[in-house]
Amino acid sequence: MNKHTFSSFNTYAMKVFRGKRVVVDGEIIPATVFVEGGKIVDIQRNIYSQDSNSVELESEEVVDAGDLVLMPGVVDSHVHVNEPGRTAWEGFSTATKAAAVGGITTIVDMPLNSIPSTTSLSSLNIKLDSARGQCYVDVGFWGGVVPGNQDELVPMVNAGVAGFKCFLINSGVEEFQHVTEEDLHIAMKQLVGTESVLLFHAEVDCAGLGQNNTKEETAESADDRKYQTFLESRPDKMEVEAIKLVCKLCLQYKVRCHIVHLSACEALPIIQSARDSGAPLTVETTHHYLNLASENIPDGATYFKCCPPVRNKKNRDLLWKAVMSREIDMVVSDHSPCTSDLKHLDKGDFLAAWGGISSVQFGLSLFWTAGQQYDVTILDLCRCLCENTSKLAGLGSQKGSITVGRDADFVIWDPEKSWSVKEQMIQHKNKLTPYIDTTLKGNVSKTILRGNVVYDEHTGLSEKPFGQLLLDIKFC
Known part of the structure; x- marks a missing residue:
């Protein structure tokens, strides 16, 4: 045309x-x-x-x-919506409103921490029933791999899930059990030839480190209000050993594999070596690993806790270097909120607190702000937040770029305008986040979903939720 x-x-x-x-x-x-x-x-x-x-x-x-800049809408492929079952933590309405305000036009929901977890076709249907009619942006869905659910994987692939996530260590919720190497052999045999992707929370328990992540496993003399105590309980080695296992299995089965929320730069050469050997392997990091540093986390500030942990400034710099060299393919929020009581703010106990950071609304601005120190361009932002996240979730022909035939999903934003994060502007359900009062650069003016303005900075969110469930057609 x-x-x-x-x-x-x-x-x-x-x-x-x-x-x-x-x-x-x-x-x-x-x-x-x-x-x-x-x-x-x-x-x-x-x-x-x-x-x-x-x-x-x-x-x-x-x-x-x-x-202003007119670019593709952001695709955040790592969001914990938690509905149904833990809707007090987050829900489809609030999560997608926050996404829209942040310039995101598509999120992909993780299979936990909802109850039930998305580990079967029936649980997927339950989640879809919960989401319908609530979403202000489009929503895709990851399934989950847990011990014994191998017969559910192909039916969920056929239903249209974007792929599957598994944990190699205790997930923190009893409904989503972590898998062993034996479980992975069984699951990957099911996924051979499906073109699906298997996502890994890549930490393993090394000689008791990190198992359950409780106070009893730390020396009695350690101060559980200090972030360093928690950081030492989840060392880099846990990620490195897990990623060695992922690379081995990826090369053996040639099933697409993806490392979620990489925090330890030490693992990057292992990933690159596997890729050089032909492993179909991708990797993401998150906004918190690119913005925060362990040296700056105050005592008792448990809203900074996530797993794997935020590491030091030197590690952060190396992650940014890997983003810019394309060793890291994409950047996501890993939005994982909870109710404030689960953060144990009264005691400031890092070991007891739930691990997860809320930030889905701020991803574009977080990436742009921190990236100024590393010569990030708008094209880098599009690659990391739009194009590659779309491809990971199987949406590359529909989302992620301004191309004839694709969805008219756009964000209009001002790269030069600064603003400050205030609690009253936060759309996600629980407002606790490390970014309160942080000054960010890059202000979202409008978010457009399939040609519909779903957010305008002057008039707010659209009255109608225009979002679609990206596999709902399979069930019509």
């Missing part, structure tokens, strides 16, 4: 999105994007027209980004 002129569209009712800085095909250019039926139907490159005779005036809607 690119051969057509503006006037050739005048008989169609469509929406138009235009701007001086539009991300198209690895470039930031003036462009006008035409949308019909929620899909991108044409892109006029190097054209930012305000001609009164142009097609925009005959369109249903014209959204002009002007000098």
Whole structure:
């Protein structure tokens, strides 16, 4: 359709999105994007027209980004929504509202900490029933691998789950048991030839380290209010040994594998060696590992706790280096909230507190702000937060770029504008986060889902939840 002129569209009712800085095909250019039926139907490159005779005036809607950046909507492929079963922690309505305000147009829900966990076709249906009609952005779903559920995997693949997650160590919830190497051999035999992906929480218990993560396992003299006490209970070795196992199995079965929330830079050469040997292996890190550092975590500030832990500044710098060199493929939130009582703020006990950081609303700005120290560009941001996360979740032909035929999912944002995180602006259910009062750079102006403005910084969220369940069609 690119051969057509503006006037050739005048008989169609469509929406138009235009701007001086539009991300198209690895470039930031003036462009006008035409949308019909929620899909991108044409892109006029190097054209930012305000001609009164142009097609925009005959369109249903014209959204002009002007000098702001117009880029693909962010795809966050690692979000714990927790509904049903632990909806006091988070839910589909609040999580997707937070996502929309943060410029995210698609999230992919993790199979825990909901009850039931998404480890069978029947539990997947229960989760879909909970989500319908609530979502302000699109939602995909990961299934889970637990001991003994191998016969459920192919049915869930056929139902449209994005792939499967497993834990190599205690997950923290009894409904989602961790797997052994023997369990993984069984599961991976089921997944051979399916093109599905197996996601690994890659920590293993090394000589008792990290098992249950309780106070009794730490020396009596240790102060459980100090972050260092917790950090020493989850050393780098736990990740390194787990990733060695993942690489071995990935090479053996050639099933797509993915390391979630990598925190230990020491494991990066192991991952690269496996890739060089032909392993279909990808890896992500998170916004908290790229923004926070163990040296700066105050005593008793248990809202900084996550697993694997936030490590030191030197480690953070090496993670950023790996992001920029593309050794790390993508960056996600790992949004994992809980109710405040589970953080044990009264005692500030890092060992007893639930491990998880809430940040889904702030990912774009967190990445952009911290990335200024590492020469991050807008194209780097699109690669790490949009393109590669879409591909991981099997959405590469639908999401992640401004391309004809793909969903008209966009975020319009101001890279130069700074703002401060305040509790009253937080949309996710539990407001406890390490980022309160943090000044961030990069302000979201509008979030567009299939051509619908679902968030506007001046008017707020849309009244109607426009989000779709990305595998719901399988059950119609």
